[in-house]
Amino acid sequence: MIIKEMSERVGLSADTLRYYERIGVIPAVPRTEYGVRTYSEVHLEWIESILKLKASGMTLEMIIEYVRLANIGDTTIEARKNLLEEERERISEKIFALKQRQSMIDLKIKDYYEDLLPKTTAMIKKMNAAFNE
Missing domain, CATH: 1.10.1660.10 (Multidrug-efflux Transporter Regulator; Chain: A; Domain 2)
Incomplete structure (x- = not known):
């Protein structure tokens, strides 16, 4: 073809x-x-x-x-398998890092109204006050 x-x-x-x-x-x-x-x-x-x-x-x-x-050839079979295992390890590390990030965002969502929203609102008020002086 x-x-x-x-x-x-x-x-x-x-x-x-x-x-x-x-x-x-x-x-x-x-x-x-x-x-x-x-x-x-x-x-x-x-x-x-x-x-x-x-x-x-x-x-x-x-x-x-x-x-x-x-x-x-066949003398590299283990080396080829090792490449795949290295890729699996790299992916596992990424998954771990993503799970940590997910846990952090889950906390931010859980405490949004009690923590992040009031802090964000306060920071915006402070910035606006500082720029309007």
Whole structure:
């Protein structure tokens, strides 16, 4: 299939497909004598796998490293798994930080009328008084 067909199948622009090929996220795509890229089903499977890694939150740099390791072969199986585990840890840290932020906002909501609203109102009155002097 040509780049337009692949683009439609995977939901990526032709520019993105060319970029992914250039940076090594997807393997080189053979071309016709006129320079037209001809994608195979293997390319489709590869791109779909890459999109799943991307959807998991992995950065392009991590995906490039994963692909590089995969191309080396079976000696990198543990290193590839480690990349995934590192991503899981990074996500866990983000979730923890978000839960802390959620707890803080929950407290602000709970005490809104007794705490935040009176403080905000008082600060606005003080600022207005200071600017109107």
